[in-house]
Amino acid sequence: MKCHICNNETSIFTETYAGIVCHYCKNCQYIFKDPSCYQSIHAQKERYDLHTNDENDDGYRAYFQRFVDFVIPHVGSPKTALDFGCGRSTLLADILKNIGIDTDVYDPIYHPENRYDSKKYDLIVSTEVFEHLHQPKEVFKSLLACLNPNGFLAIQTQFHPEEEEAFQKWYYHRDPTHIVFFSPKTFRVLADIYRCDYLADNGKNMVIFQKR
Ligand SMILES: [Zn+2]
Numbered sequence: 698m699k700c701h702i703c704n705n706e707t708s709i710f711t712e713t714y715a716g717i718v719c720h721y722c723k724n725c726q727y728i729f730k731d732p733s734c735y736q737s738i739h740a741q742k743e744r745y746d747l748h749t750n751d752e753n754d755d756g757y758r759a760y761f762q763r764f765v766d767f768v769i770p771h772v773g774s775p776k777t778a779l780d781f782g783c784g785r786s787t788l789l790a791d792i793l794k795n796i797g798i799d800t801d802v803y804d805p806i807y808h809p810e811n812r813y814d815s816k817k818y819d820l821i822v823s824t825e826v827f828e829h830l831h832q833p834k835e836v837f838k839s840l841l842a843c844l845n846p847n848g849f850l851a852i853q854t855q856f857h858p859e860e861e862e863a864f865q866k867w868y869y870h871r872d873p874t875h876i877v878f879f880s881p882k883t884f885r886v887l888a889d890i891y892r893c894d895y896l897a898d899n900g901k902n903m904v905i906f907q908k909r
Contacts, residue, residue, distance in 0.1 A: 702727045702834050703886050710861060714871050725886035728857055728864070728878040735831050741874050742806050745784065761789045764824055764853050767903050771896055772849040775819035781840060782826030783808060789824060817845045824853040828875040837887055844908045851905045856880050
C-alpha cells in the first residue's frame, strides 16, 4: 500500500497487542493501521463518551497548560485561535481566552456547530486529534487553509518510537481509535508538501508549523 502522506511504498508488520496489520513508510516514518480496522464515527463516539475529562481536575488543566507553555513562546501574540477537535471540553479554549486570545472550538462529534472552515485564524491548536484521523494529510491541508498568512498550527500527538520492538510495547497504539502515528520526520515531510515552515517540536508529542 502507498503511504497516505508521501505516496512511497510502505512495508507491513503486525502489532501483537490486537493483531492489527500496520503499514510503515521508511521515507517519512508514518505508521498507519490498516484501513480495514478504522471505525465509524458512531463507534468512535461510544468510546469517547467514556472519557471522563473533568474540567475542574487540576491534572487535566495542567496537561493543557504544558501544551500552552510550549506553544505560546513560538507564536507571538495571536488575536484569534481555533481549538480543532476539542472533544467535549472547552478547557483549552478557556485557557487561551484567559490570555487574551479569542478562541473558537470545533469538534465533529461534540461541537459541530462552528463552521470554522469559512474563517481565518492566527493560531490553530489540535491536541490528541491527529492520531484518530483516517486522512490526516487532508486535514493538515485544510487547517493550513484556515490560517491567516504567517499563522501557526500547533499539534499534540505522541511521536512513535521508531524501532518496531519499542512500537510493540508502546501503550499509545492500543487504543483502537488511535490509528495513525507520526514522528518529527513525518511532520517535516508534511511541511515540505504544503510549503509551510516547521518551527519547532518538543521531541515527544508537540510540534508547531508556520504558514508562509
Ligand atoms: Zn511516507
